[in-house]
Amino acid sequence: MKKTIKAAVVGMTGMLALTACTSAGGSSSKDTLSVVAFSVMETANEGVYEAYQETDAGEETEFAPSYGASGDQSRAVVDGKEADFVHFSLETDVTRLVDEGLVADDWKEATPTNGIATSSVVVFVVREGNPLGIDSWDDLAQPGVEIVTPNPGSSGAARWNILAAWAHIIGNGGTEKEAEQFVSDLLANTPALPASGREATSAFVEGDQDVLLSYENEAILAKQNGEAIDYVVPQDTLLIENPAAVTVDAKDGAEDFLEFVTSAEAQSLYAGFGFRPVEGVEGVELPEVEGANDPADPFPAPEELYTIDGDFGGWGEAADKFFADGEDGEPLGIIPRLIEHSGADAQE
Known part of the structure; x- marks a missing residue:
């Protein structure tokens, strides 16, 4: 059910x-x-x-x-x-x-x-204690795992999340066909796509899904607000x-x-509030970050950190390839086509 x-x-x-x-x-x-x-x-x-x-x-x-x-x-x-x-x-x-x-x-x-x-990174928000033992991107595509992620038609957070999933496959030697299948599997586990990153967080804490794809800072803020959640920084993720x-x-x-x-x-x-300091700013003093997995060391470095410029050719190229819509509203990019076939409720 x-x-x-x-x-x-x-x-x-x-x-x-x-x-x-x-x-x-x-x-x-x-x-x-x-x-x-x-x-x-x-x-x-x-x-x-x-x-x-x-x-x-x-x-x-x-x-x-x-x-x-x-x-x-x-x-x-x-x-x-x-x-x-x-x-x-x-x-x-x-x-x-x-x-x-x-x-x-x-x-x-x-x-x-x-x-x-x-700046931040894409993480997995899970129920307190991580009852399913979610640890990697591959865990998210397993049958029966229900995911919350926002609608990439309206939300920037959603686009980061989807491209992080795509990069996981390509970055580990997979083909684009395999990456497309993996994202399709994720979307098949996603019953609805809330309009924004904040609405997706609200949907997760008020619902009973297993995983929320989100910014690290959103996960930390939710914990600061007393929500019964934990989060996982995967070994490979997107900046x-x-x-x-x-x-x-x-x-x-x-x-x-x-x-x-x-x-x-x-x-x-x-x-x-859980944002990672932006590269190029000198002299930032990191506070202890309440809600982080380790408040004294709140921003661990993933084993592999993908970037839009380095792994997708920049947003100009990535936006057209993955998210473009035609003038008549027909999906041209890879992700709108996958969403159309997934049956997920893309909320606006």
Whole structure:
């Protein structure tokens, strides 16, 4: 009998709706920055906002944040949503804005991190005590294992998860045909695809599935919030890099905030919520991270860490190959075709 799944917790849905309402109309104040970000950033950003407001550059700054699925947020900015500062799961969600003239084409040069603001890795979130003994990617494709992962049509987290699974096969000597079969097997074990990474977390903690594919920081945050879960960093996984940029018409202060987000102070704050410090930021002091498997050594190095640039040719190539849709909505990329044939409920 199929296990139950919930798309989101009512309280979380209400919180997201309230947050969106505070920013949908924007603000006329030059000191109120409209931040449009992917859903996973919501909790961690609160401390970063407060720390920035304690600096000389940010002492008069207020924030009007909006959070949601990364792709949906990016498309909303194209459709007119006010944004001074954007922070998305995927580079392609920023390049969409570049193509529309909303973000400068040299946005990566604005930071010492090549435009990356936060980073993580793909992990397996399991029930407390890991009752099924989930340890490797191959365990996820076994019959009877039920998985939660978001919808790659709306969620950046989902795309990282799927490509991590693909890289596991290719990186261990498999063919593309074998990788496609492996992802098909994973999707066959996935009854529903929640719209965002945060909704997927809510669905997992409120449901009874066996495994959630997620960011490491989401797993750590769930444990910090007292959820009865554990997580596994697999021996081979994918480096997650989340970009941020200011818009071309951003209010005064947006560039200062971007500089702060990629500073050692902000990266240390993000680390406290489970984000791995971004390469290129020097002097980050790692705190003990409550909720990590080892709070004193929270970010263990996997035996094999795949990257988008090194293993997939960059997001420009990967997005077209794996996730493209045709103008008539017909799936062109590998993953939409596999989802269409899997029978999974792709929620929006």
